[in-house]
Amino acid sequence: MIVPVTDEQELRSRRARSFGAQAAAYAEHRPDYPLEALRWGLPAEAAHVVDLGAGTGKLTEGLRALGLRVTAVEPDEGMRAEFGRLLPDVPVLDGTAESIPLPDASADAVVAGQAFHWFDPGPALTEIARVTRPGGTFLALWNHDDMTVPWVAEFGELTRTSISRSWRSFSGELPSHAQWEPFERSHFRHTQRRTAETLLATVATHSHMLIAPPEEREATLARLREFLARTPETAEGEFDLPLMTTAMRASRR
Ligand SMILES: C[S@@+](CC[C@H](N)C(=O)[O-])C[C@H]1O[C@@H](n2cnc3c(N)ncnc32)[C@H](O)[C@@H]1O
Structure with missing residues (x-):
């Protein structure tokens, strides 16, 4: 039986906890x-970085490519298990943005990929400030489809379900907090090599799809499959999906 969700707080909390059950698909399909976005948001001499809401380690992989030592923090057991399978030599701790199991000033930077919008922003920024050394940074990143490309915008519209919300986690007002210098935002173009099937598999890992009623999920995926089959850019084989990364950074006072 599907219980209608009426309470926004309950809905957010269900979405925030929806990822673990699909952890392997998440690791395979998310971009x-x-x-360049990581370099923009990290302090010049960073050595130790905390990946907060690390999921299956997508962002950790980029940090390691820059030669950084990473500690991951992730509340979901399923995501931590997949992280441990994919990156067995990186410590992954059970914790949240509001309660980080690390000592004061122990990180040069804290990063959050596709996760800051799940945090309680005030308490989280206080807690992130506690573990970040003075002069260190906090960097939040979001990958999203590049809606300036017409077929991508149309695809985005067709992706919406009854659970989708119009808020955009990566736009709107920047946070402000006494322990952080003013936040700044920047955008980075990016692409991901795709086929219609792998693109649909990614859409299926989005939280609004994970908790949508099964028949709505199937109908949405069928609609998208039909769109991709009739759109010249995506009808055959592999293509580059145009993405944008929105980044938000601030320095610890
Ligand atoms: C969309 S996933 C992003 C995972 C990974 N950072 C990435 O870029 O692929 C969001 C993650 O945030 C985690 N999360 C949700 N609420 C959180 C909180 N309050 N503190 C820390 N992590 C949280 C979820 O468990 C999930 O793994």
């Missing part, structure tokens, strides 16, 4: 992050 990585451009290294």
